[in-house]
Amino acid sequence: MRRADRPAHADIVTRGITVTVLDGPETTQCPDAAERPLFLLVGQMFAILGAVLLCFVAQLALIGAVKHERDQDRAFTDFRYQLANATAPVAALTEDGRLLETGTPVAILEIPRLRLREVVGEGTSSRSLKSGPGHLRNTPLPGQAGTSVVLGRKAAYGGPFSRISELRTGDAIVVTTGQGEHRYLVQGVRRAGDPERPAPGSGAGRLTLITADGPHFLPTDVLRVDARLTSEVVATSGAVPAFAVPENERLMIGDSSALVPVVIWALILAVAAVAVVYVRQRVGRWHAWVIGVPLLGTVGVTLADQAAALLPNLL
Template sequence: MTTTEMPVPPEPPVAPHGDTLVAEAPNLWAPPPAAPDRPAVLVEEAPALRTAGQALGIVGALLLCFVVQFTLVGALKHERDQSQAHTDFRVHLANATAPVSALTEDGRLIESGTPVAILEIPRLGVREVVGEGTSSSALASGPGHLRSTVMPGQAGTAVILGRRAGYGGPFAQVNKVVPGDEIRVTTGQGEHRYQVQGVRRAGAPQRHVPAAGKGALTLVTADGPYFMPTDVLWVDAKLTTEVMPTSGALPSFAVPDNERVMASDLTALVPVAVWALVLVAAAFAVVYLKQRVGRWQAWVVGVPVLGTLGLTLADHAAALLPNLI
């Protein structure tokens, strides 16, 4: 009887040194193959986008400094300057040396910002020291007397300019006075009282033109939205107390261009350029510090330094805006 032979399984392969080789099972837990590299164009765009973002951040920081300076810090500066001017003017009144003319005794212009009067509007709760001169820089400290007009209390029309929004906005509410309201002005010649005749805007005729030997007062500020004025607003009032001797005023052509109504102070261009260069140099120094020392150290040093320089630059740049804003 023939026996059927069973197939013999193949022997496992033998390694060169006699070890048996075992076939490895596929690894089901192996990580997926790595994603292909990103296109080179995306890598090249990243630095440009980062630079643009940093530039926008710097511009935004400068605009923020400008807004903070013009509103919050400017209001504090206005209060500080007013306090100092009030003290100085009281001393001049006590010593009978308060100016009563646009010129000094030797014929020179009174220095811009010199206290010449105290203006009070009871209805609005306004009490401000008035300085001589109406440039944008001078009006940052408070209302200013227009040099081409007589001093308050004298025969003729005295004109006082004041800001509506920035640096404390002392004339922010003058449009709310009504005919019959009282305005008081104290100068080196005493206290003078005026009666409001009305508020007028562009195109309206002056309500009160003083006759010869009579006195009047006009308050001037911006009209329209607070930080985007559209025109000029006037408040006219007539003098109801005794007229004081007139010491004279500058002719209109002698008034500097930067002291006219809604004028900008172009003399601020030089300090703006200088402080801008200082700010750029400081920014480069902070970047260098970041590369050499570290990010946090650069932040600790850079934020107060760049913030201070930014506010200083904004203060000078604000003088380039119309003086009644």
């Protein structure tokens, strides 16, 4: 009897004993074993992608903060030496009329209320603000007549300006430059839509601190803190016109010069990922772990650091 014609069970009589035979369930064919390596490969690639994203988050929130502290220690040592030898810059231009090199220490910013002390570097690109606050090139240095502008990050790379929104009218700010110590008193905090303050009068000085406004890592606009100079105004020299400021140093702009390094490191990461997967397939799991963790970790963190420069400079 054919399988399709017989009932789900059959009684067989053997030597007077009736035995009931039940048909088993229909068996399904297992997927082709040759397809398994493909699924495994895809899974491993997604795992590597997830690790890279984790490196990116760690770079912004943790590793970046360590880098910021390291760069600040170096800048403070260098600037203190320059102050002691009267070689600290007092203008945004060098003696031969060129822009100061990006990242050159130009001031030490102290806000007692926030227990903040940061070395201010020249330039405000996303890359340079990883190391600390930056002085906007086309504004006078602190202590000089006019409005001096300093930009700083709100969240990433230590977020040195994360709490400046807490400043209140009358809070003190002290800035040390190559021309001495300059004291300011906070006038207030401004957000998008608030009226601008009138320009300081002739022979008067102001300091404006700028950072991102809104939740951490999700900026909605910019926040400004204005402070008036209460100490003596010092000589102003070496003014830089606004058109001389590079595009990547303007507010909420990323550093496009980081695009090429990002592409290069992304290619290196892709090659490293393929190599690790190959080792996993051909040699073994533990060999892949021993080789892959330090290799992909190093490349992933470097790629994340370069990619972070493409994000807005006040993030």
